[in-house]
Amino acid sequence: MTTIVILAMVFLFVAFRLWSVLGRRTGHEQTIARPAETAPASIGAGRSLPDSAAPLAPARPATVEPRAEAGVRAIQAADGSFDPAQFLDGARSAYRMILEAYWRGDVDTLRRLVEDDVFNAFSAAIDDRKAAGETLDNRLVSIENAVIEQARMNGQMAHVTVRFDADIAAVTRDAEGNVLAGSLSDAVPTHDVWTFSRHVRADDPNWMLVETDEAA
Incomplete structure (x- = not known):
């Protein structure tokens, strides 16, 4: 019986010490924010039925240039689900997918992602590259920044212009795989609009x- 009492006292002492160390806030803890319930990132992320009773989401300074804010609000008025940050998540993904498809010469992927005039320009460049027996061995190293520079509504069509600041390693090879230009070890800063x-x-x-x- 004495042994049980001693063990119980030891247990209470250890529990009290744990509480004294872990149970009090020091002022340096970080609050764990609840994750936002958003759709997976895609160029259409954030698209849902608009709620006419919900206030328009403000343009976010970190993702929208001041001159684009009025256009962003016009798009939000037409589509209450439009969110600049979610849109840019999708735009980043699209930027990578389109560049990599162009470098591979993957016209099927390009057809799904770009409008006819852009597709025709990409397709012609791919055909020229193939005719010359050249291939692109490019790498998108990083997207350093993406920001909405312009936004507007034209009737029911929304247009959003994004500036991408990226680092790209670019190499052009001939039919035998020999390097004609560029280097994979040196990334080149690129600015696209x-x-x-x-x-x-x-x-x-x-x-x-x-x-x-290209950005001016």
């Missing part, structure tokens, strides 16, 4: 790439 578009009332949530350019 791409415009995506979609009909805000379309069932398809995906945005299409309608224009490409």
Whole structure:
């Protein structure tokens, strides 16, 4: 009986010590935020039936240039589910997918992601590359930044222009695999301006790439 009492006292002492160390806040703990219930990142992320009673989400300074804020709000007014941050998550994915498809010469993937004029330009460049017996051995090393530079509504069509600042390692090889230009060991800073578009009332949530350019 004495042994049981001693063990019980030891247990209570250990439990008290654990509480004194772990049970009190020190002021340096980080609050664990509840994750937002969002769709998986895609160019159509955040697309859902708009709630007319919900207030418009504010444009986020970290992702939207000031001159684009009015256009973003116009898109949000037409499609209450549009969220700039979620859109940019999808745009980043689309940027990688489209570049890699172009480098591989994968016209089937490009057809699903880009509008006709852009597709024709990409396809012609791929044909020229094949005719010359050249291949691209490129790598998208990182996307350093993506920001909405312009946004507007044209009727029921939403247009969003995104500036991508990325590091790309680019190599052009001949038919025998010899390096004609570039290096995989040196990434080159690249600045692209791409415009995506979609009909805000379309069932398809995906945005299409309608224009490409280099940043000024």
